[in-house]
Amino acid sequence: MHLPPLRPLAPPTPEEAAREQRRRGQGALEGMIDAHVHLFPQPLFAALHRWFDTNAWHIAFRGTSEEAIAHLQQNGVARMVALVFAHKPGASRSLNRYLAQLAAAESAIIGVGTVLPGEPDARAIVKEAIDVHGLRGIKLHCHVQRVAIDDPATLDVLAACQELGVPAVVHAGREPASAAYGVDCHAICNVSRxxxxxxxxxxxxxVVPHIGADEYSDYLDLCDEFPHLYLDTAMACADYFTDALDWAQLERHADRVLYGTDFPIVPYEMGRERTVLARRIVDDTAFAQIAGGNAARLWGV
Ligand SMILES: [Zn+2]
Structure with missing residues (x-):
């Protein structure tokens, strides 16, 4: 995927402008559930800033986790699904404890822990995250963790999630790929896996983030085969990526699409994705499902 320089949103068509204005007037952009937010200890955020500045995009918001939570709440997000991910063995437990503490202090947070597939005690780490720390699911990232979703080690973690009845959020799409991950993202990720x-x-x-970028259409079709598959919009619906997304197909699958931003690991302000959705999603019921209805059902809130 070609990552373009950040441009302001294109002006809306008259119909899109009317839709956005009506929804803002109705308060439909308030009280949303952001299904894809990242909270990390500050040293890890600093490392992420350095990595993204060098290899991807300039992260606009540079605050702490607490400041990110406050920013989302001040901007109308009622609840947020907070994700962490571990990139090396032995890091998961402390990240899960960190996130559990944040979630205990702020009821708006739906905390989702992590594990590195194949690390020692992987199953025990999953069970502890859910049963001891009260986290609500497990996040994996195939690029960062350099492992395919159908790798036996990943399958073992996902089987544990199924047994525990908790969702797994897995960055299983091919994009945004980077050689800096040290793995061929396109080789280890595809919709067939x-x-x-x-x-x-x-x-x-x-939950597959980014509508499965860049296999959007195939992932939306996959929802027809599997009733427990969800896709989040993070960065895929912000008019930043330049590849084509079929908005009509997206809207036909609105019962499986979760509004998500990837905040604060994005190069633009957090409201951008919400504005685009408010303009492009035609049907009000579909918009409400994406804005939070589906996430409330999936995460039991
Ligand atoms: Zn993310």
């Missing part, structure tokens, strides 16, 4: 996992774990509640 995800289909194989869902065939093996039919009860698994799986």
């Amino acid at each position: 995800t289909r194989r996992v869902l065939q093996q774990l039919p009860e698994l509640k799986l």
Whole structure:
């Protein structure tokens, strides 16, 4: 995927402007559930800033986790699904404890822990995250963790999620790829691998971020095969990526699409994705499902 320089949003068409204005007037952009937010200890955020500045995009918001939570709340987000991910063995437990503490202090947070597939005690780490720390699911990132979604080590973690009845959020899409991950993102990620996992774990509640970028259409079709598959919009609906997303197809699958931003690891202000959705999603029921209805059902809030 070609990452373009950040441009302001294109002006809306008259119909889009009217839709956005009406929804803002109705308060439909308030009280949303952001299904994809990242909270990290400050040293890890600093490392992420350095990595993204060098290899991807300039992260606009540079505050702490507490400042990010406050920023989202001040901007109308009622609840946020907070994700962490571990990039090396032995890091998961402390990240999960960190996130559990934040979630205990702020009820708006739905905390989702992590584990590195194949690390020692992986299953025990998952069970502790859920049963001891009260986290609500497990996040994996195939690029950062350099592992395919259908790798036996990943399948073991996902099987544990299925057994515990908690959702797994897995960055299983090919994009945004970077050589700096040290793995061929396109080789280890594709929709066929995800289909194989869902065939093996039919009860698994799986969220694939970024509408499965850049296999958007195939991932939306996959929702027809698997009733527990969800896709979040993070960065895919912000008019930043330049590849094509079929908005009509997205809207036909509105019962599986979760509003999510990837805040604060984004190069623009947090409201950008919400504005685009408010303009482009035609049907009000579909908009309400994406804005929070689906997330409330999936995460039990
Ligand atoms: Zn993310």
